[in-house]
Amino acid sequence: MTSRPVLNRRLAEFGTTIFAEMSALALTTGSINLGQGFPDTDGPEEIREAAVRALRDGRGNQYPPGPGVPELRTAVAAHQERFYGLGYDPDREVLVTAGATEAIAASLLALVEPGDEVIALEPYYDSYAASIAMAGGTRVPVTLRPHEGSFRLDLDELRDAVTPRTRLLLVNTPHNPTGTVLTRAELAEIAKLAVERDLLVVTDEVYEHLVFDDAEHLPLATFPGMRERTVSIGSAGKTFSFTGWKVGWVTSTAELVTAVRSAKQFLTYVASGPFQYAVADALRMPDSYFEEFRADMRAKRDLLAGGLEQAGFKVFRSAGTYFITTDIRPLSESDGFAFCRSLPERAGVVAIPNAVFYDHREHGAPFVRFAFCKRTGVLEEAASRLKTLAP
């Protein structure tokens, strides 16, 4: 070891994540882990079989093409057309990545100059801050605030956050961890601002198919003036319950896709060869798959939300994603960190303090996130354990 810190200054604040700490705690206490968002059942059998077939038939076992296999790029373009009426050229406007995580990192590395400001909705997915930092950008959080039972964007605050140094808006809808789905009116305002101030927009849409009740996912790229300035990101992990496969994609203009690819080619170059073929099949599944998946997840959301309410939490309405955000103050608690560190001992359940997703940690202090992408029996058991907290 040298006498100087080995982790560089850009990454010093990102040493370890709360997920590792909480998952370790889940193991040592035998707790139900509702911390990290991954399903405990795998995606469709026929898609797994498609991956096995690709592997057996020798498709994707060697480096696939840099932009992704043509079958998948064509399927991604067809998916964007089928669900949103967005036309993309599979050869020039689609890029396959190692999950959405790489798509986010490559987009920021490609599009951000050192010193550029990047606006992100706070609380934000943890890789955003690290990717902005690796790109040498400055993150400017705009906080979603509780308002009538859900977390909302203050459009004036967003407008005020834009400066002459702002280069890019990083938008996530459906939003992790709050479960907020931005409305048509909110998205229209974001689009107007981006056009007015000539900003690039990166949209993380990994939960595009997980929207509930009357919420609707509207890609920013469908708004006037946005297709040419928006990098849209999707992923098979969340949509098909294969988070281990790490197949994601970018759709945008040829110019932006080429730029993102310039960074991506020196990160992983390529990944997930045989899985790319299987995901191409998955994206072509009939509407019934997407409808049943959504209905199933909505039922899970309702089950966990009911349990959390009975246990005494204030539950924010989750209109999308895998997650429910709660307020612990009705339980006479105010520090989400302390609460989450004690919850495994007290109730045998692991959750994540939302404060880890904030720069302004004080804004997130009383909020705690639970994942509901688990089997019904697991959620029932968690709900029954949490009841012991009820005041």
Ligand SMILES: *Cc1c(COP(=O)(O)O)cnc(C)c1O
């Ligand atoms: C899970 C998640 C990702 C990462 O997706 P991968 O395809 O697994 O890399 C990105 N953004 C959000 C908001 C997520 O919840």
